[in-house]
Amino acid sequence: MKLLMTSLLFITGMNLMSNEKIDYNNQIKPFLEKHCIECHGGEKIKAKLDFTKINSPKDIKLHFEMWEEALELIHEGEMPPEERDQPELEEKKIFTQWYKHNFEEVEAHPGFSQPRRLSTMEYKNSLEDIFGFNLEVQVQEAHESKIEKSLVKKLFPVDPPGRSGFQNDTYGSQFASSDLSRYAFIADKTIEKLFNESEKLSAVKPPNKITKKQTAQILSYYLSKIYRRSLNKEEIASLKVLIGKNTDLWSMLRMELKAALISPKFLYRGLDIKGTAGEVFSVSNDELAQRLSYFLWGSVPDEKLLKLAKNKSLKDEEVWEMQIKRMVEDQRSQRFIEDIAVQWFALNEMDHLGGRLPYDDALKNQPIKFFEYLIKEDRPLIELIDSKVTYANGLIEKFYKKDSKQITRVGKEKGIEMVIQPLQKIELKNTENRGGILTMPGILAMNGVKGRTSPVLRGTWVLERILGDHLPEPPMDVGAVPNNKKGEILTFRQRFEAHRSNKTCAVCHDRIDPLGFALESYDDSGGFRTHEMIGKKKNAKKGAAIDASGQMPSGEKFKSFLELKSTLVNNHSETITRNIVKRFMSYALCRKLELYDQPEVERITKQLNENQGTYLELIKLVTTSLPFTKTVIAEEI
Incomplete structure (x- = not known):
C-alpha cells in the first residue's frame, strides 16, 4: 500500500x-x-x-x-x-x-517503557523452565477428547488478544485480587514438588540439615532464574543478612522462594528498566536477553543467555546472530512458532470443523509444521504462499495423491484401532494445485459456512492475514446469498453478483471477491475441484464449471488460482513482506505497532524485499531494530 x-x-x-x-x-x-x-x-x-x-x-x-x-x-x-x-x-x-x-514523514521512535504482566502461557513456560518440571492435575482422559492437564491453564484463563491481536499483548490486562491467591497456590505447589523431586536438592532434602552456604547457593541459583538476571550487590548482601539471622533455614528457604514467585519482579516484565524520562536510551543486556527469550521461547532466558548478559557481550553482532540460531534450533522455539502461527492465521477456527479427531488435528498441525519448516530451514519469506514443500500423513494424504508415495507407512499392531502418524515432509512434484499456506485443506475448510465454501470468508482471510489489509465491519443489515429459485440453475458466483450490487458493499467486495473466488476451485473440505456439485454429496451431480477468474483492484487479471498466486508473488511481494514484518515485530514487542514504528517497518521491509530475505534474517532485523533495543521512559504528567 x-x-x-x-x-x-x-x-x-x-x-x-x-x-x-x-x-x-x-x-x-x-x-x-x-x-x-x-x-x-x-x-x-x-x-x-x-x-x-x-x-x-x-x-x-x-x-x-x-x-x-x-x-x-x-x-x-x-x-x-x-x-x-x-x-x-x-x-x-x-x-x-x-x-x-x-x-x-514521521520520525522513528522506540516506544515508551511500560511494565507488562506475563501472559498465562509465558507464566506457565517460565515456571517449567526455571524448575524443570510441569505442574499437572490428575485427570482421566478419554480417547476421543482433549483434556487440559496443566494446573496453570486450569486456574488461569487464556489471555484475550490485546490491541496487537496477540495474546502476549497484556498491557491492558487488569490484575484482580483473586489472581494473587491463585499465584500463591501455584507457588506452594511448585515449591512442594521442587523439594520432593528436584535433583539439585536431592542431597539436602528435609529433614536433613542444610547449611547456610547451601541455602545461599540454592537461593542465588533460583532467584537469578526467577528475576531473569544476575542478582545485584544489594540483593546478595540482603540474602547474607537474612540467612545469618535465621535458624530454621528450610522454612526461610521456602518463604523466600514463594515471595519471589508471587512478586512483581517475576510476574511482570519491564520493572527493571531505569533511565531519564523523555530520553531515548539502549536497554540493558539483561533486558535484551529477556526480550529475546520471551520472543523466541515465550519464557525466561537460560543460563547461557544470562551469562552473556552478565559479561556484557550479548550486544556483539556475531554473538547475537549465534544466539538467534541456537534459540531457533532449540525445542523451546516450538512454543513461539505454534503460538504466532495459531493466532496470526486464526488456526483455532479449525476446532469447529466438526470434531473429527485425529483428522482435524492433522489439518491444524499442517500449517504449523510448514511454518516451522520456513523458520528453522531459513526459507525466503515469500514461500509462505508459494512453496514446493508441505507436510502430510495418512490422514490427509488424499489431498496429495500424486505425491503420497513419499509418506512412510507405519505398520498397525493387532488390536490397535488406529496408528496416528506424525506429519512428514513431502515435496510437491506432481500436485500442481497445492503449495504454500493458502491451499492447505484446513485453511480452506475453516473459511466456510455450514458445509459450503465462502468466497467472502476466504477472500477476507487472504486480504487480512496475508496482505495485511484492514477491512471495516460489514453492515448490520447485510443478507445471505439467496439460493436458486425454482427452475434457476445460477452458479453461486452469479447469485453472489446480485447480492453484492449494493455500491457501499462493493467497496470492500472489490478487494475481497477476486481472492475468494479464485479459491472456489477448492471445495468445502479443501479438496480440489473443477465443477460445482449439485445435490447432496452421495448423489451429487456435476454442475457448472468453476469460474476462478478475476481482476485485482490494482488491475492484474487472472484465470485461475495459480495465476493469482503468480500475481501475488511477482507483483505484491512487498505488500506480503510488509505484513510478515508487522506480524513478527508486533509479536516480538508484545504490543500494537504505532505510527512511530512505521519507519522501522519500512526499512526492514525494503531490505528483505530487495534481497529475497529469509525468516532468520527477519528475526535478526526485528531483534536489532530501534523499538526492540531501545526505549523511552514516559514523563510524568
Whole structure:
C-alpha cells in the first residue's frame, strides 16, 4: 500500500511543498464534513468510523491506519460513493499532502517503557523452565477428547488478544485480587514438588540439615532464574543478612522462594528498566536477553543467555546472530512458532470443523509444521504462499495423491484401532494445485459456512492475514446469498453478483471477491475441484464449471488460482513482506505497532524485499531494530 501512496502523489500532480503546513481544523475537517461525515459521523456511523470524534492531534495520530485506507479509497474513487459529489482534484491534493506530512514523514521512535504482566502461557513456560518440571492435575482422559492437564491453564484463563491481536499483548490486562491467591497456590505447589523431586536438592532434602552456604547457593541459583538476571550487590548482601539471622533455614528457604514467585519482579516484565524520562536510551543486556527469550521461547532466558548478559557481550553482532540460531534450533522455539502461527492465521477456527479427531488435528498441525519448516530451514519469506514443500500423513494424504508415495507407512499392531502418524515432509512434484499456506485443506475448510465454501470468508482471510489489509465491519443489515429459485440453475458466483450490487458493499467486495473466488476451485473440505456439485454429496451431480477468474483492484487479471498466486508473488511481494514484518515485530514487542514504528517497518521491509530475505534474517532485523533495543521512559504528567 505504501507504493500506492507514492504513485498517488505522482498521479495527482502534487505541486505543494512537503513542508507546507496544512491545518486540520481549517482545511481537512471541512473536507471530511463535505464528503465523509454524512456516512461516518453523527447518527450514521458506517464501518465503526466516526470522524466527529477525531478532534485532537492525539486522536489523529491514533487512527493512522484509518487515514491510510481513507486516502486509498478517495483516490480510487471508491469513496465517497458514486451517487455523492466527488472531491475536486485540488481537494485531493491537499488531503494527500496532509497525509504525507503527518503519516509518512514521521520520525522513528522506540516506544515508551511500560511494565507488562506475563501472559498465562509465558507464566506457565517460565515456571517449567526455571524448575524443570510441569505442574499437572490428575485427570482421566478419554480417547476421543482433549483434556487440559496443566494446573496453570486450569486456574488461569487464556489471555484475550490485546490491541496487537496477540495474546502476549497484556498491557491492558487488569490484575484482580483473586489472581494473587491463585499465584500463591501455584507457588506452594511448585515449591512442594521442587523439594520432593528436584535433583539439585536431592542431597539436602528435609529433614536433613542444610547449611547456610547451601541455602545461599540454592537461593542465588533460583532467584537469578526467577528475576531473569544476575542478582545485584544489594540483593546478595540482603540474602547474607537474612540467612545469618535465621535458624530454621528450610522454612526461610521456602518463604523466600514463594515471595519471589508471587512478586512483581517475576510476574511482570519491564520493572527493571531505569533511565531519564523523555530520553531515548539502549536497554540493558539483561533486558535484551529477556526480550529475546520471551520472543523466541515465550519464557525466561537460560543460563547461557544470562551469562552473556552478565559479561556484557550479548550486544556483539556475531554473538547475537549465534544466539538467534541456537534459540531457533532449540525445542523451546516450538512454543513461539505454534503460538504466532495459531493466532496470526486464526488456526483455532479449525476446532469447529466438526470434531473429527485425529483428522482435524492433522489439518491444524499442517500449517504449523510448514511454518516451522520456513523458520528453522531459513526459507525466503515469500514461500509462505508459494512453496514446493508441505507436510502430510495418512490422514490427509488424499489431498496429495500424486505425491503420497513419499509418506512412510507405519505398520498397525493387532488390536490397535488406529496408528496416528506424525506429519512428514513431502515435496510437491506432481500436485500442481497445492503449495504454500493458502491451499492447505484446513485453511480452506475453516473459511466456510455450514458445509459450503465462502468466497467472502476466504477472500477476507487472504486480504487480512496475508496482505495485511484492514477491512471495516460489514453492515448490520447485510443478507445471505439467496439460493436458486425454482427452475434457476445460477452458479453461486452469479447469485453472489446480485447480492453484492449494493455500491457501499462493493467497496470492500472489490478487494475481497477476486481472492475468494479464485479459491472456489477448492471445495468445502479443501479438496480440489473443477465443477460445482449439485445435490447432496452421495448423489451429487456435476454442475457448472468453476469460474476462478478475476481482476485485482490494482488491475492484474487472472484465470485461475495459480495465476493469482503468480500475481501475488511477482507483483505484491512487498505488500506480503510488509505484513510478515508487522506480524513478527508486533509479536516480538508484545504490543500494537504505532505510527512511530512505521519507519522501522519500512526499512526492514525494503531490505528483505530487495534481497529475497529469509525468516532468520527477519528475526535478526526485528531483534536489532530501534523499538526492540531501545526505549523511552514516559514523563510524568
